[in-house]
Amino acid sequence: MKRRDFLKTAGVLAAGSALSSPLASASPLASSASAPVEGDLNDLKIFRSIEAQVDKPVTVIIIGAGNRGRTYSGYASLYPRTMKVVGVSDILDHRLKYLADKHDVAPEMRFGHYREVFASGKKLADAVIICTPDDRHFEPCMKALELGYDVLLEKPMAQTEKECRAILAQSKKYNRIVGICHVLRYAPYFMALRHVLRSGAIGEIVSFQHMEPIQYAHMAHSYVRGNWRNSKETTPIILAKSCHDLDILRWLLDKPCKSIVADASLHLFKAENAPEGAPSHCTDGCPHEATCPYSAIDIYCRRKAHLGVFDLNGNRDPEVILQRLKDPAYSSYGRCVYHCDNDQPDHYVAEMVFEGNETATFSMEAFSPFGGRRTRIMGTTGYIEGDGGTFTVYDFRSGKKNVWNRKVSEIPEYKGSGHGGGDLGLVRDFLEAVGHQDPTRLTSTIEASIESHVMGFAAERSRKSGKKEKVKV
Template structure:
């Protein structure tokens, strides 16, 4: 099958979106803001109201609306046979994590450029297989490591790369997930159980490990250790006042609980807020009736101390790099801040201290400090969402993988570092990163 590497600069890059939930919508919003650069022309989404909303927002032809990614791919294959052209230039893969591999493999084989939401997949073998398939297909590949693409982090990266502060020797990086955000996504939500998704370091913080690896590049991780547990969101921590209640709507302690589903979902909707997180627990726009129904019967109305979650709510990771530099990373659920990462980068001749909005650069040689506040250009993750999709679109338009500053092999390396950290946590050992990666690739070839 022939592969068109570039698209005409006079026409917008066309995209098919597989999975129209929160992440699929986040990336596709770029097409509405920059219609001359990007256009969503096809979608695959099984939920009727979510599908309808996405189709209407992007004025998608009804013949290009599908319930499953298999149906979308089949239509694309049929179109290629007839007119020698796929339905779109690229595909955004934003389905559940465990589905990433099969979708990426299928569309890569058909010649689609791919933007895959993090993580690549939920196990080592699938991630290695994805790298092999994408390399074989020779398509442009973008990874949902959005932190690399925010104006804030790009500005920090520029200083790191410039060498003006000397050698980067150490990083201290903290991901404050947010107490009720963690409860929403990792206690009640789709990422609550490892068997149905993956461990929380991967699903929540793989892009944090990635940005650390990015900053220390060309040095590579050599050793990693990690500790963590599920400490708070378990039955033993349930307030005595909550008694035997298993749902917030039936709990006498609900008004005093920071994890009250009424506070998190119903109260914002009652005040006219139709956005996140309430819009993720129902199909279509949330209202009092459908949100109440979801809380009465679904997982989002369960007591966080009576839920079936089993992933870590606190974890630390220590990294050593081939340059001799070190880094520590902390993921913690119980915070007031929501994903507003705090970072300290220590150089031989200075330091950078930031909070994801503003960072201060101090040069020890001059004794001067300067504060930087890069502009948030919109989208989530401090502009990282739009930064990624806009860069991906330009990479597809020009056929230049290098514009993304990474490739599928680089993405695999950072993922394997996360898997190595989890191995350390589980087994209580220091893991040799190079050996871990070697064994992972050998296993696939066996």
């Protein structure tokens, strides 16, 4: 889209504005001249109804009825005309029952292990949505494709580059759609940011500084005590957490990455840093509980953060949460952060070079009081700075700035969607892709998404070898 068209769409092109001068009407990509970004960026007309446009409900089987499985299946409750959950699989009976009951799933379509879904050798729905842990993506995805299902697959796609490439080959072999859950591409904040960049509002993109602040308690919850603590059992944190970031940088720039160099380490969460007398669990009368920022009692019982893993079904009573922390089924979340079987780095830096020699520096940081990705984008005629919720566009020549600060809750179509609005947008586009058998309706197809995974595996090789790694898809 040309800058003029973009500004018209955005409702910010005033009659007789500086853009009508010959200088400013030159392509912003070809000239160092630039017009101010005027008007209200919040008026961007780039969002459409979150309800999928399909002729009949797309039938899906949810594999993995945990956090993500519940999130995506929630779309069917909001828009039953477009999606029907006809099957659920989970190895935990209570999770299977909860989700299957919610969607009125027939007894013969309630499965334990995902292998049961495929045991008949028949295709039982239009699509499967795979939300199992990272080490259980590859096998069900390969099998589903073989049986003719279209697949919505959680990231990271698989645990090795070889497996990721095998999934891509399988999708081509059976001519099926595979969507990857790179939900940020569907979040209004990133959609607006990309739209502004594509308009040429800051000229040519030269470089990025991008930071993913995990937030200290989130780090402790997911990558020290929780499901993604061990890189060998799941995937390295650059994939488990930050494949979104590699993907979003590549998507914003719209050019392939040529090379990557990375470094990382685990600084804090290891036994040698345990304060004196700290027991294995915070609930065992730890003398440091009142002052430790990572206390499980503080994070879960007092602050009531990250409760989704405890199957509380809405009960947020601190005593009930405390009992969960002592229950063997959940007590891994009660562990002292210095006495866990974790190996994920708590800080990670990477530097990338893209096709036109654009550069990006990335840093993943555990030790921040906030989450929300921070991005600075340097262009030839302007600059953008964003914090994951709002971004400001600066124009060099005019000195003017323009802010996008639209809350997802103020965009009616996106209300109720998690991850900054991305979850529902992803499901909508996947349903349309399946309903019309048209993968172009989905931006995060496997073809588009595999590159960020290849970048992540290259980053891991680089931090181990100490060398710059080429990225080749």
